[in-house]
Amino acid sequence: MLISQQDIEGQLAPLLVDWYRQNARVLPFRTHSTPYRVWVSEIMLQQTRVAAALEHYNRFMQQLPTVQHLAECPEEKLMKLWEGLGYYSRARNLQKAAQVIVQQHGGELPADYKQLLELPGIGEYTAGAIASISFGLPVAAVDGNVLRVFARLYNDDSDILRPETKKEFTKRVLRCMPSDAAGDFNQAIMELGAVVCAPNGAPQCLACPVASICRGFAAGTASQLPVKTPPKARKIQPITVLLVQDEQGRYLIQKRPEKGLLAGLWQPPLLEEHVSPERAVDWLARQGLCAVYQKTGKTAKHIFSHIEWQMKALCLTASGNLQADQLLWATPEQLRTEYTLPNAFKAYKTTMTGEKVSKKPKNA
Ligand code: SF4
Incomplete structure (x- = not known):
């Protein structure tokens, strides 16, 4: 059966958002999702698995419950709270951004994608996640999970490490995005990528809510996708x-x-x-x-x-x-x-x- 672009663009959001609302893992930054909590969780989860980050996340929020607390936290204490998560520049940038938010935005994260992007340590993905999840803005949040899901969904063997591929996939995400549920849609793709359309050649297509519109599944190529240029030797x-x-x-x-x-x-x-x-x-x-x-x-x-x-x-x-x-x-x-x-x-x-x-x- 041929799966057309219209099939994907028309059906992806309803299938995925419905599945997400019924099956999403209960996580502390989802049940109580202020912009600050979403921001910290997105930064923490960038290079760390959810299960490994949860204990740190809860401790971090207990000790630094607001942007103001983070902005004023002594460096040694901040590093201690981040200990074990690695990539410590993430914590330093969080604090730098918190200080800017206090000085320039009255202690509240701006509800604006471009202003979010100007904050230290916030790139396109994080700005998109905060803007859509916390403020409902219709912007994409494209990370490795999303690239993998879309490469399989469209049976597309473009190299996902190339900027042009990311650009093209971002356009696809936006074409599929429902204007009234941008945050849930972005989170649903991330959740699908984390628990169903998993990395390393292990998609669980038989349990996937969007299998009926997945070209990779139909063609039997899902486990060979996405294509990535091999990294340079360390x-x-x-x-x-x-x-x-x-x-x-x-x-x-x-x-x-x-x-x-x-x-x-x-x-x-x-x-x-x-x-x-x-x-x-x-x-x-x-x-x-x-x-x-x-x-x-x-x-x-x-x-x-x-x-x-x-x-x-x-x-x-x-x-x-x-x-x-x-x-x-x-x-x-x-x-x-x-x-x-x-x-x-x-x-x-x-x-x-x-x-x-x-x-x-x-x-x-
Ligand atoms: S059907 Fe399989 S390859 Fe396609 S999106 Fe679902 S899990 Fe991924």
Whole structure:
């Protein structure tokens, strides 16, 4: 059976919105969806699965219930609330945007797509999501989920990483969008992409509410779509992690530079190569410490989008007067409650903080 463009454009919204209203997962930012809550949830969910983000989301909202609270939050506390989610620039941009909203918009998110786009950290997708979900504006919110669903729905093998494809798919979304239910329509596509038209070749077409108008399903090509150019190979970076304790059981930690990867966060001191214990002792001597090598620690790896850290740890004890501003001693209690150790150091957190680390977020 031939599925025409009119079939898709005429039937997609009623089928999908009806299904969404009956089947949507109950999530805290849906049941109580103020623009602020929608915004924070969309930023948090950009690189994190819903299940992994929920605990963080609830804690974040408890501690920072309004734009004003977020704008005024001390940086260390904000990083702690974001700890484990990764991509910490998201939290920093949230705060920068909150400060602009307080200064220029009276503490309320603007009900205008273009003004939303001007806020730090808000791109087309997030602006579209907030504008449609919170304010009912008929704008698209196209992310990877939406591109996947539309590639399958239209049986379209265009490379979804190309800007022209995104442009064309955005037009299709807008042609299908009902003017009186833009927010539910956008959320319905996202929900379909998350739970039915899933990634990695695993669409559940037999349970799909729009199977009757899906060209990919009809042609048997759904699981081969979407087409994406393979990403460039990641750079491999050897790293030596120094787990250094003083006689009081405190750990040496180091603040990362304010710009770049994991900007401004704390870490055990690290050297960007695999070094011998002697080199580690020398390095610590240059920071004013007299160190003694104890043993080799765990090896671990952490994958960022463009780089892979291959870490090996050296355990040392040390004493002396620190001569570097970016280094300090922290107790396990302070590491649990005060300083943010990114999940890149998950393998070492248990040792340093004395507590078990959640496995949930993958990419923090
Ligand atoms: S029928 Fe299958 S491929 Fe088509 S939208 Fe539904 S889940 Fe995706």
